[in-house]
Amino acid sequence: MDNFIQIKDVAKTYWSNDGKIETKVVLPLSMTIGEGEMVMFLGPSGCGKTTLMRIVGGLETPDQGTIHLHGDLLTGPDRRRGMVFQSYSSYPWLTVRDNIKFGTRYRKDISAQEKEEVTDHYLNMVGLKRYADFYTNRISGGMRQRVAIARTLASSPDVLLMDEPFGALDAQTREYLQFQLMDINKAEKKTTIFVTHDVEEAILLANRIVIFSSRPARVVREIKVDDILSIEDRRNGTADMDRFFKLRAEILELIRAEYAHTLEEA
Numbered sequence: 001m002d003n004f005i006q007i008k009d010v011a012k013t014y015w016s017n018d019g020k021i022e023t024k025v026v027l028p029l030s031m032t033i034g035e036g037e038m039v040m041f042l043g044p045s046g047c048g049k050t051t052l053m054r055i056v057g058g059l060e061t062p063d064q065g066t067i068h069l070h071g072d073l074l075t076g077p078d079r080r081r082g083m084v085f086q087s088y089s090s091y092p093w094l095t096v097r098d099n100i101k102f103g104t105r106y107r108k109d110i111s112a113q114e115k116e117e118v119t120d121h122y123l124n125m126v127g128l129k130r131y132a133d134f135y136t137n138r139i140s141g142g143m144r145q146r147v148a149i150a151r152t153l154a155s156s157p158d159v160l161l162m163d164e165p166f167g168a169l170d171a172q173t174r175e176y177l178q179f180q181l182m183d184i185n186k187a188e189k190k191t192t193i194f195v196t197h198d199v200e201e202a203i204l205l206a207n208r209i210v211i212f213s214s215r216p217a218r219v220v221r222e223i224k225v226d227d228i229l230s231i232e233d234r235r236n237g238t239a240d241m242d243r244f245f246k247l248r249a250e251i252l253e254l255i256r257a258e259y260a261h262t263l264e265e266a
């Protein structure tokens with residue numbers, strides 16, 4: 001389904017507390033995202049990527065416009081959209097394992113026994129088996145972020161919304177989880193919107209990259225990475241490096257140009 005997520009004429013403006021300063025964050029903006037598609041949002045800092053993602057997740061109400069998921073008008077958050085944020089979010093009163101199991105809590109599609117298996121599967125996937133019985137205030141920030149990712153995956157949402165989920169992780173864990181996410185996407189075809197600042201991460205993971213302008217966000221370019229580098233080659237480390245570097249340079253240039261506008265407006 002090509003328009004699994006349909007963003008239509010969405011706009012958002014924030015006002016300062018005294019109501020005097022207006023910050024237009026998202027212009028009337030429309031976009032569709034296909035079922036199973038991995039779309040990476042790139043753009044200069046502060047352009048409105050997180051705001052748009054929060055609107056899609058139902059955590060922010062747009063001033064105008066609509067979001068449809070599978071044809072249904074969305075009016076607030078629900079379990080069909082699972083979000084992973086930049087900052088570590090876990091329940092400190094639960095162990096690592098129980099945090100992950102919490103994700104399965106409202107699932108009706110699997111039995112109690114299967115919930116245990118799903119929990120173990122994601123516990124292993126994020127490499128935290130040894131820490132299963134630790135409370136999350138006793139593990140590192142990077143580990144807590146892995147718990148948050150595992151919990152969201154265990155809840156099996158139709159749509160994954162990831163806001164720089166790997167931004168604070170060390171390079172090895174980050175690379176490991178990027179490849180895990182590619183494998184999940186291959187196996188489960190999970191529709192994903194992923195916000196990142198990292199151009200290489202975007203090229204590695206994306207079916208499509210959407211590059212936003214400086215604030216208020218509008219789409220300056222969409223790049224179907226699959227047409228340039230196959231996902232198998234990217235996964236296997238056999239991608240054509242000339243194409244990779246050319247694409248990276250092109251994207252960096254677009255973002256640099258938009259960032260320059262941000263500085264002019266500051």
Ligand SMILES: Nc1ncnc2c1ncn2[C@@H]1O[C@H](COP(=O)(O)OP(=O)(O)OP(=O)(O)O)[C@@H](O)[C@H]1O
Pocket residue numbers: 014015023025043044045046047048049050051052215
């Ligand atoms: N609740 C809010 N109230 C007022 N202004 C806000 C609010 N949330 C975001 N903003 C402003 O909206 C703009 C866009 O923020 P947003 O977090 O969506 O950008 P972003 O592209 O995700 O940025 P970054 O890449 O730096 O994370 C910023 O100028 C921010 O200060």
